[in-house]
Amino acid sequence: MTDPRSTERAEIAAIHEVAKILTSTQNLDRALGTALRTLQSFLGFDRTAIFRPDETTREIRMEIAAGYTAEQRERGRYVWGEGIVGKTMKTGSPIALPDVRKEPSFLDKTRSHGASAGEGPISYLCVPIKIGAETLGVLTAERIGRTGTQGLESDARTLAVVGCLIGQALKLHKAIGRLQDEFRRQRQEFDKTIRKTYRIENIVGQSKRMQEVFAAVTSVAASRATVLLRGESGTGKEMIARAIHQGGARADQPFVAVNCAALPETLLESELFGHKRGAFTGAVEERKGRFEEAAGGTIFLDEVGDIPLSTQVKLLRVLQERKFERLGENRPVPVDVRIIAATNADLEKMVAGGTFREDLYYRLNVIPVFLPPLRDRREDILPLTEHFLERFNREHGKSVAFGKDALELLLEYRWTGNVRELENLVERAVVMAKAPVVQAQDLPRAIRVSASLPAVGSYGQPLAPQASVAASATEPPHPAAPQEGRPRAEVLKAMEREELQGALSSAGWVIARAAKILGWTPRQVAYKMKKHGLSSPWKK
Template sequence: MNTAVPFVPSHEHALTGIFEISKVLTDPARLEVTLAKVVDLLPSFVQMRHGIIALFDAEGVLDITVVTGCDENSDERSRMRLPRKAIDLIVTTDTPLVAENIAVHSAFTAADIEVLGASDPVSFIGVPIRVDGNAVGTLTIDRALDSRSTYRLDYDVRLLTMIANMVGQTVKLHRFSAGDRERPTEVEDRLQTQFSDVKHPAPQRKKVHVKGMIGDSPALSALLEKIAVVAKAKTTVLLRGESGTGKELVAKAIHELSPRAKRPFIKLNCAALPETVLESELFGHEKGAFTSAFNSRKGRFELADKGTLFLDEIGEISASFQAKLLRVLQEQEFERVGSNQTIKVDVRVIAATNRNLEEAVARNEFRADLYYRINVVPLLVPALRQRRSDIPLLAAEFLKNFNDENGRTLTFDARAIEVLMKCEFPGNIRELENCVHRTAICLDRRHREQVCEDIANSLARFAPGGSGC
C-alpha cells in the first residue's frame, strides 16, 4: 500500500500566497471576513492541518476567532475549541511557540490535544499578532509530524511571522477606523429611546477629499477612503499601479493627512540615478568622500527626519543597494558616505513601483526580505480606464490650467469629450494631460473662443495610436 506524501510548498508558492494575502487584507470587508479569507489561503502554501487566528480586545477577552474552513455560519463551538494554554502563552510572552510534537510539550494539555484532533503525532507553530508592539492575538497552525515537516519549522516560523505582521497592521487600521466611525451600541440605544419621536436621516459616510486628486468614480473614492485610514498610521506603504496613475500624488496625500503633515515630505526617483549617486542622495556624504564632494551634505533620509520619504520606482534599484536600503528601513539608522558615524532618524517610507515585484523576487532580481519590509500596507492606484467617468473632470482641469498659463479661453465641445471617453490611455492620467495640451497647442489660434469639431478631430489625429482613439 502506498503512503501519501504530504504536500511541501516551495518558496514560489509562499511568495504567491503572501501576495494573495496582501490583496485580501486591503479589501474593504469586515475584519472577521478578511481574517477568515487569510486562514483559508494558508493551506495553499503552508503544510498544515488547521489554521487559527485568535484576537483579544483591550481587556484581554477573546474577541475574534477564525479557523480554517469555518465561516460566519459555522458552529460557534467549533470556532471556540482552541488550544488556549498555548495561545495564552504566546500572547503573554510575545514570542513564537514551536512544538515538534505537542504530545510531549508542556504547553499542551490533554484537552488541547483532543481539541486539535491529534490521534497521530502533530507539530504546532504559533506566532504573536502585534499592534503597536503589543501582542493582541495569535496566528497558529498544526500539522502531522513527519520527517519532511520537521526541517521546515524554522522557515515556517519566519513565514508566519511576516503574515502575522501584515495581519497586525490590518487589525490596527480596522480598530482605528471603527473607533472613529461609530458610537457603542448601548449609547445609540439610549439615545434612540430618549428621542424616539424625532426622525433622523441615516448617517452618511464622510466623503474624503484630497487636494489635486480629481474625480468621483467608485475606484477613486475607494482609494481616497483607504488613504485617509492608512495616513494615520506610521507603517510603510507600497503604492502599486501603472505608470502615470498619480502615485506621487497619493504619497503626498498620505503625508498631508498624517500626523507628520507639518514635517518634510522628501521624494526621490530611484530609477533616475546610478547606484553611487543614489547612495549619496539617500544617505548624504562627507567632505572629500569622493572627487566632487567639496562639502558635507545631508541625504534624503536626514532631510526627511520626523517626516515622510517617498521612494519612487523602488523596483529599479540594484541588488547590492537593496541590502543597504533594507538595513535603514529595519534599523532607522545609517552612515553618510565617507563617515563611520551612525545617524538615527525617524522616517516614514512610502515606496512606489509599476513592476511586478513578486516575479522579480522569484527571478532573484529583488530581495525577498526587502519586499516583505516595504509591502506592509499595499495600495493599488487604479488605471484611468478603471475610472473612466473621471476623464471629463480631469480633462477640464488640464484645459483650465493650459488656459491660465497661456492666456487662452478654450473650451470642450461634447464631441471632444466623447472622443476622450473612447480612448484607452495606456499612459493613464499623464497621457491624458499631454493629449489635452498637445491638442490645444496645435489648434489654430484664431479659434480661441471655441473648440467644437476642431478639437474632436485634433484629438483623433494627435492622440497616440496605441491609445485606441
Template sequence: MSTAALVDSPRQQGTELLAIYEISKILSSSLDLKRTLRGVLNLLASYMRMQRGTVSLLDAGDELRAIGAADLSEEAVLRAHYRIGEGITGRILQTGSPCVVPDIAQEPLFLNRTGARDLAAGQVIAFIGVPIKVGRDTVGVLTVDRDVTDEAANFERDVRFLTMVANLIGQTARLHSNVAAERAELLQEKSRLQKELHAKYRLDNVIGASKGMQEVFAEVHQVAAGRATVLLRGESGTGKEVIARAIHFLSPRKEGPFVRVNCAALSENLLESELFGHEKGAFTGAHADRKGRFELADGGTLFLDEIGEVSPGFQTKLLRVLQEREFERVGGSRPIKVDVRLICATNRNLEEAVGKGTFREDLYFRINVVTVFMPPLRERREDIPPLVEHFLSRYNEESHRAITLSPEALQIMLECNWPGNVRELENCVERCATMTRGDTIRATDMPCQHGKCFSLVLQGYTTTQRESVVLPVARARLPSPVTAPGAAAAPATASGDAPPDDEHERLVWAMQQCGWVQAKAARLLGITPRQIGYALRKYNVQVRRF
C-alpha cells in the first residue's frame, strides 16, 4: 500500500484522539511500568488494530530488552533483545529515527527474533518502529505490526500517531526511573540508619533484638550520660545487673569503679557496715578501719541490687546518704562526702510495699528518678534463639564439645513460659547440654518432656503467681473510686451501691457498674486502661461479653 499522505477522516482523527486520551490515563494509573505498558499495547491493538506491539527499553548493559508486549508469549518476550544497531529495532535505537518496513518477508534486516510471525503464510505484514526518547536521548523503541490489507493502514499517519505514544511512554519511563532511583536511595538511607541505630543502641554482652529490648537499649544510652539515680525493675533473672554495668561503662564514670551490693544477702547491721564502712574498735572483730562500698565507689557507680529487701530501719539511714551525699562510718563521727552515682534494682512491687508501710515513700521517690523496665523473656520470645545459641556456644567452648540443638528442641524452648527468665534459660541449656549423650540436643533430651521441669515442680508448691515480680507502676493497688472535687461521697453509680473495700470485689463492682467496659471502669476507679487490664489478669476476672 502507498505510504503517501492522505487526508485523515474526522472519524479516524476522533479515534486517534480517543486512543491518546485512554493511553494517557493508563500511563498515569499505576507505578507498575510493565503493567501500564501492557495496557497501552493492548489498547493499540483494540483501537488502532496494531498487532504484536512491543516496548523495548535500554538496560544497564546498553542492550534493548522487551519490557511490555501484546500477543506474545513469555518465551517470545525473553527472546526479544537486541544490541545497538542489531536488526531493524537496533538501528532505530542507533539512529533515533522511525522506520517502516512495508513487507517484513522481503526485508533481510528483519530478524523475527520472537518467532511470532509466520513469514511463509503469504500474508503481507508491515513493521513500524519509532524511537522512545527522553529529551534528546533515545532510551527505547516502540514497534507494532500492521496488516497492509487493513483499510485503516496509513504508514505516515501511523508513524505520527506512534511518535506521540512513544513520547508519552518516554515521559512515563523517566518518571518511573526517577521514582525507582529515589526509592533505592531511600532504602539505602534506611539501611544505613538501621545499621547506625543498631550500632548506637546495642550493648556489649547483652543479647536482644526484640522491640522491648531495643527500647531498653535506647533508654540505657539516654540515661547513661547523666547523673540521675536509675531504678531497674523487672522479674528475677531478666538481666538487671548486666544493664547496670552497661549504664556504668557507657557513662562518663566508666573509668571509675563499679561496685555491686546485694542488699538481700546481708542483715541490717552487716549491710550498714558493708555500705558505710567502720572504724577500728566499732564492734567486736573490727580490728582496723575499713572503707565501705560508698567510699570504694567514689567517682564511679554503686549498684544496690534487691533494694526492695532493705529493712525499714536501714531505709532511713540510706535516705540521708542519698539526700546529703555524706555519711559516717560505723563507730565514727567524721562525715565523709562521696561522688557516687546510684543504680538500684528490684523485682518487688514497691508501690504495694509503700502502701503497706514496709517501704518509705520518700525513699521510693528518691531512688525512682529514672526507671528502666526489663521485659520478661516470655514477652520477647524472638530473643530466645540467639540466647540459646550464645549459651550453647559458651558451653561448647568451655567443655570442648560441639553440641547442637535440634529444631524440635528449640521449638519447645520457644513455647516455654520461662518464669525464671534468662537465668532459667541459661541453666536449661547447660543442663540439656550436660545430660545429652550425643552431639545434638533433641526434644527427648528436654527435662520437661519427662516431667522434670523445675518450673513446673516449683509451681506445684505455690498457690498463686508471685506478686513480688512486678514491672510497671501500673501494677500498684487499685485505688478507690475518685471522688469529684467538693463531693462528699463516691461517684454515683447505676445501682447506687458504695464501692467495696476489697480490691477484687472493687474491681468486679466497677466492671459491673460500667457494663463490663474496661475503659469506663478504669475512669470510674481513677486508673488507666492498662492498669485495669493487669488487675483483671491478676485476679483472674473473666470479662463478660455481650
C-alpha cells in the first residue's frame, strides 16, 4: 500500500518543478515537453499530452506529448465536443476515468491503447488548461495498471493545478508574442521615419554653404570611403552622418553612434571593441563592442579628437586591416563597417603637438566635409526657426509663432551654439509662451543685449554699425544695459550671470529644472554656476 504522505510529497514536488520549468525559458514548446516528462518521472504517468485548438480551423491537435510515437501524436486530432478531449475542450470540465477502454465516448484516435489489454486497466485523466473562464487547451495523462478511484482523484487535483500553471505560461507567451510583434512593427515604422527624416532633401539648408555640403554628401554616400566631418559643436554633424548612411547601400544595416568624449579612457576601448569575460574587474560576461554591433553598416565616431593615443593605435588597425581584437583576447575579429568620424577640434594642431597620430589623421581625412557655423549662413535661420516651430508646436499641442521684432533679433544673434542653440531656444519659447506670438521681450536677455551691442571683429575692431532694437514700453529698463565705454565681454558676462541666477531662483535652485528653463544641459548650468560664483542658498 502506498503511503499517502509520500504521494502528497511527490505531487507537491511535481507541481513545484513544473512551475520552475515553465518560468525558466522563453522556448515554450521545449518547456512544455520537459514539464510533461517531469509529470511522468515524479508521478509515474505512462503517457502525457497537451492538446490545443488550431486558431484557423479550431481543430484540436495533440501538440506536445510524452510517451507517444510521432505517428500516434499526428493521429491525435479532434473536433469540438468529439471524444473525451473534445468534450473537455467544449465544457471546460475535467474528466477522470478508472479504465478508459470501458468508456463508450473514448475514440482512441491515436491507436495507442489496443496493445495494453493484458496489462490491466488504463486510468485516464483529461483536465482543461484554463485562464479564468477561457479554455486554452487540454492536458491528458494516463497510467496503466492502477485500480480504484482514490489515486485517480489525487491525480486529477494535481493535474488541475498543473493545467492552471500551463494556462498562465500560454497566456504569458502569447502576451510576449504580441509585444514582440508590436516591437517589430514599431521598429519598422521607426526605420521608415529615420530614413525619411535623414534623407538629404529633408535637411533644412537653403544657403550656398549648405548646398555645397549636400552635394558632397550625395557624392560620398554611395562609396564606402571614410568621411571626416569638421565643424563647431551644434552644426549638425550627426545628422549629416546619418544622411550619408541613409544615402548609401548600407541604409538597411545598423547605424551606431559613439560619442568618444562622453566615455572615460578606461572604458572607451571596451566600448568600441568589446571584451572577453574576465578581461578586467567587473567583466562578468563577454560583450560585443560597437564595431561588431555596426557590422555591415556604419559607425559614427563623434568627437574623434578626444580618443586617447593608446586607443588610436587600435582604431588605426581597423581602418587599415578591417580587423580588431577584443579586450582580453588575442584573436583578430574581421569587421565590415564604414567609418564616419566627426570633430570640432583642430586636428592639424593636435598632430603637430603629438596628441593625435599623424597616420590616423590621414586615414580619417580621406573625404573631409566642413559644416559651416550658423552665423555664416544666416539665410538658413528663418527656415530652421519655422521647422523647429512646426515640430515643437506639434509635440506640445500649441500654435505659437514669432513676431517680426523677435525674428530680427534671431537674425542678428551670433549663435555660438549653432543649430542646437536655436533648436533649444525655439522649444523654450513654445513651452514658456503665454501668448500666441513670441515678441522680442520674450526672448532670453543674452539675445536681446547682443543685438544692442556693437559687433566686433576677431581683434576687437568695430564692425559695421547695426540697427538697435527698441525695447518694449511695457518692459522695465534692463539693469545690465551696456554703459558707454564698458567692454562688450563684461556686459555679456553680467547678463549671463543675471539670467542664470534668475532661472535658478525660479527653479528653486534645482540644476535640472534651471537647465530646462534656459535650454542648456545640467552640466552647462553647473559649469556656469562655478564660473559666476553662484551656489544654492540652501547649502551651508
